[in-house]
Amino acid sequence: MSDKALHPRTRAVHHGIRRSQYGEMAEALFMTQGFAYDNSEQAEARFIKTGPDEFIYARYGNPTSRMFEDRIANLEGTEDAFATASGMAAVNGALMCFAKPGDHIVSSRALFGSCLYVLDVLARFGVEISYVDGTDLDQWQAAIRPDTKAVFFESVSNPTLEIVDIAGVAKLAHAVGALVIVDNVFATPVYSRAVEQGADVVVYSSTKHIDGAGRCLGGVICGTREFVREVAEPYLKHTGAAISPFNAWIMLNGLTTLDLRVRAQSDTALTLATALQDQPGVSRVIYPGLASHAQHDLAMRQMGAGGTMVAVDLGSKEAAFAAMDRMRIFLISNNLGDAKSIVTHPSTTTHSRLAEEVRLGLGITPGLLRLSIGLEHADDLIADIRQAMAG
Numbered sequence: 257m258s259d260k261a262l263h264p265r266t267r268a269v270h271h272g273i274r275r276s277q278y279g280e281m282a283e284a285l286f287m288t289q290g291f292a293y294d295n296s297e298q299a300e301a302r303f304i305k306t307g308p309d310e311f312i313y314a315r316y317g318n319p320t321s322r323m324f325e326d327r328i329a330n331l332e333g334t335e336d337a338f339a340t341a342s343g344m345a346a347v348n349g350a351l352m353c354f355a356k357p358g359d360h361i362v363s364s365r366a367l368f369g370s371c372l373y374v375l376d377v378l379a380r381f382g383v384e385i386s387y388v389d390g391t392d393l394d395q396w397q398a399a400i401r402p403d404t405k406a407v408f409f410e411s412v413s414n415p416t417l418e419i420v421d422i423a424g425v426a427k428l429a430h431a432v433g434a435l436v437i438v439d440n441v442f443a444t445p446v447y448s449r450a451v452e453q454g455a456d457v458v459v460y461s462s463t464k465h466i467d468g469a470g471r472c473l474g475g476v477i478c479g480t481r482e483f484v485r486e487v488a489e490p491y492l493k494h495t496g497a498a499i500s501p502f503n504a505w506i507m508l509n510g511l512t513t514l515d516l517r518v519r520a521q522s523d524t525a526l527t528l529a530t531a532l533q534d535q536p537g538v539s540r541v542i543y544p545g546l547a548s549h550a551q552h553d554l555a556m557r558q559m560g561a562g563g564t565m566v567a568v569d570l571g572s573k574e575a576a577f578a579a580m581d582r583m584r585i586f587l588i589s590n591n592l593g594d595a596k597s598i599v600t601h602p603s604t605t606t607h608s609r610l611a612e613e614v615r616l617g618l619g620i621t622p623g624l625l626r627l628s629i630g631l632e633h634a635d636d637l638i639a640d641i642r643q644a645m646a647g
């Protein structure tokens with residue numbers, strides 16, 4: 257089933273299953289933290305080296321978690337993966353596992369607030385961080401130095417959906433031997449060609465599209481076997497970043513339908529974004545799948561689709577709040593990638609802690625709404641926004 261000739265949708269259904277002696281059809285949920293050994297010699301041997309189907313403790317690995325890791329690594333095109341308790345445990349782990357005082361990391365400025373927090377922690381321990389406008393390759397070039405250890409960015413920024421050119425940044429980073437770490441949540445594994453474009457490490461919050469129904473927290477670090485098992489795993493397993501086997505089981509099942517869901521959500525997002533372009537009261541529609549997006553060509557080259565997120569500007573906080581409060585299908589929340597469509601007002605919630613000038617510099621205006629498009633019918637979602645704006 258690992259045959260790369262199979263389509264991702266097929267591999268997402270079958271790859272990585274480990275069947276027990278019962279031959280169960282569905283992926284089993286191994287709700288166990290420990291493993292019993294046949295004898296003391298076996299216990300001793302396992303602490304020296306574990307084989308592919310040998311486990312010690314769920315903080316180190318678990319058969320259900322391993323199924324999820326194998327499947328997502330296969331879909332992402334990496335040799336291996338390590339599943340974590342949340343997306344932030346993955347971001348933290350991917351950076352902390354190798355960084356040491358004096359290291360230099362270049363990062364895009366437009367990051368999820370908690371990602372910025374992790375970089376601040378690294379700075380506290382003597383890692384030098386240079387921030388750039390991720391969309392500007394000249395700034396990356398100017399900031400990357402011969403001693404740069406890694407570059408980090410969200411390939412599609414939250415909430416203004418700016419695209420970072422993975423291939424362009426990777427070329428500059430690899431010229432000095434720096435590791436390319438990409439937070440790829442908004443691209444989703446369905447539209448990710450990050451490894452092909454030069455990413456070394458791809459990080460997901462599986463809380464989002466991979467779960468797909470807003471139930472569990474989870475994350476994953478995908479990379480070479482050497483990076484995942486020799487560099488990341490020691491840090492992750494000793495600091496307690498492991499995913500719960502139950503959550504891994506949810507994520508594993510999420511992967512089965514990911515391709516169908518994300519393609520449907522992305523198609524709906526395009527239909528909705530197109531319709532909102534002529535909607536009175538909408539001053540700006542940001543969607544990478546629209547020709548009007550400043551980086552439309554790059555988005556198509558890099559992802560092949562616009563994704564499941566749309567941002568619209570209604571001109572003022574008052575107009576944005578009034579419309580949100582009248583929406584009947586879109587729920588006011590701050591998750592994304594859910595089957596249920598979600599509306600978020602970034603400037604007063606997810607990005608409220610940024611200074612106003614920083615927020616405006618990132619394009620997060622008072623009238624901006626972030627829409628996470630779910631699995632409802634496009635016509636119903638468009639009608640919901642129209643009735644909400646009509647008042």
Ligand SMILES: *Cc1c(COP(=O)(O)O)cnc(C)c1O
Pocket residue numbers: 342343344345347368370371410414439441442461462463464473474475
């Ligand atoms: C949600 C998110 C995270 C954090 O993931 P959690 O699962 O909430 O910890 C990190 N990066 C991006 C881009 C996200 O959207």
